[in-house]
Amino acid sequence: MLACLVFVGPLVGADEATIQRGEKVFDYWCATCHALRLPGTVALQAKYKGAKPALLNERTDLTPAVTKTFVRKGVSVMPPFRKTEVSDTDLDALAAYLARNNKARN
Secondary structure, X not given: OOOOOOOOOOOXXXXXXXXXXXXXXXXXXXXXXXXXXXXXXXXXXXHHOOOOOOOHHHOOOOOHHHHHHHHHHOEOOEOOOOOOOOOHHHHHHHHHHHHOOOOOOO
């Protein structure tokens, strides 16, 4: 009998070094709009009306795929970020940082 295995992603969450790097990326690129009482957070507060945390680094539902899409494509008034601004490695780390609170990391 021949078994077929499909790789769908990592079985464990990101390591602590990656998450720490992601926090630094967040602090440098994202916190200027998404820290407490800043425009990105205020906009999310109005949008979610308390149903979800407005602070991105407190969310428990941000998947790496969603984070990467929003960063590369932009959303609403948030601009897209090029690979020359946020490298793929830094984006992976950022996505791991924002997914660190998720029960099942993706």
